[in-house]
Amino acid sequence: MIETVFFTGSSNWMLNIVFIIIKIAVVIGVTMLHVMYATYFERKVIGHMQVRLGPMRVGPHGVLQPLADMLKLFFKEDIIPANADKPVFKIAPIIPVFATLSSLAVIPFFEGFVIANINIGLLYIFAMSSLSAYGVVMAGWASNSKYSFLGGLRSSAQVISYEVAMGLSLVGVMILSGSLNLSEIVNAQQGYWYGMFLIPQFVAYFVFLVAMFAETNRTPFDLPEAESELVAGYFVEYSGMRFALYYAAEYIGMIIMSSIAVICFWGGWTLPPMLTDAIPALKAVPGIVWFLGKVYFHIFLYYWVRATVPRYRYDKLMALGWKVLIPLALANIVVTSIVKYVI
């Protein structure tokens, strides 16, 4: 009984609030753990791809490295430049963390587990991910440093060119599922024997992947924080916990974007019906396993691409966004609509 109340809510609003708070605590706690170990695995994976070892000193094979990093960042001096715009400087790092963490609210991790099952989930995610770019732009402005300013400028330009492509790439998914509710998108994919929109929407998936890298400022599109050109980009002047907030926001953003890719293209917590019909034992595995497995693959993809592809040149990046991705996404929408209408 308590389980159904936990997942679907009850008539007692007090109980509902308590359950929602518990859910929020669980989701934030688990996500933060994932963020910590995402940094560790990033260093390990890239290390091994470059034929070196990565962190090895703190704990066996360096597994306690994220804890040590956290402690270090926590006790570091918090420096605010004398010429910085202080209120904006202080608010800026909170915005991306706030935006990315609140995106977690609408993500269905497995059957029935959503903090807020709203009908415009996808739209809400877009809104929140564009909001997090404001943190970057504000940091670039408030630091009063040329490098941060260039980073902020680049970030805003990047957001303009990639948000569009990203939104358009998911329109195909919306057409096929007929909903913006993330749980319903997953359920809609169960209606097909292949169980994933990845197969009919492979063009959209490609566009989404590229836009996903740009959206989270990861290589090859990490222009706002291009180390070799802008020192560290928009967060040059940040130190200690404020820097850690940006770092956390970046990794939470990666997890959110991977989750969206999984939900919209990989069937979320479900497996293709074809597969579950063939091996009924797979139905007994909890959905969170598949969900996390698919998310981990996408996060690995982030690391993999980072270890392989060099940074794009700035004008090439804009050209790719406007001249390739947006036309591709638009063509995909047209074709999907025609096919959907005909069938």
Added chain:
Amino acid sequence: MTIKDIAKKVFLIEIFKGMALTLRMMFTHAVTRQYPEERREPFPGFRGLHALVRNPDGKARCVGCGLCAAICPSQCINIYTSESKDHKKVVDRYEIEVLRCVYCAFCVEACPFGAVVLTPHFEYSDYSRDALYMDKEKLLSNWDKFMTGKRAEEYFERFWRPKLEDFTTPENQPVFRGKEG
């Protein structure tokens, strides 16, 4: 552009090739050597901490000619000599400021008696400057510590052969060697 080139560009063939390479590399052994645990002997001829050669009779081999100090590019060798009662040159002080040394080993090459060497020892970092200002006693004890045994003798013989012993052109050098006989 041929169709092949266009296909290459559209399907990101080069990027996938690169991705395959990095993935393959992920499963190869890392080349990292974890230094304090995994040590490696320096290669023969490695130029580490300085030492003054001690003759079998226990005295320093150095005669105080000052050639090493003269050739030293960073001028970190200080030599003070005096005349003894039986009119022989005595080396009072022989000091090397290790922190300024650039490890070119010109001093070793310049020395006509092979009296100064660079040992393979390289782990001598310290917190004070005094500890790295080597006087004659310290340099001689470096010889005792790091250049003992057969291996060290071979090392000395092979790499820091004093020019005094053979001033000829190496046998394998194709040069005019005068008329035979």
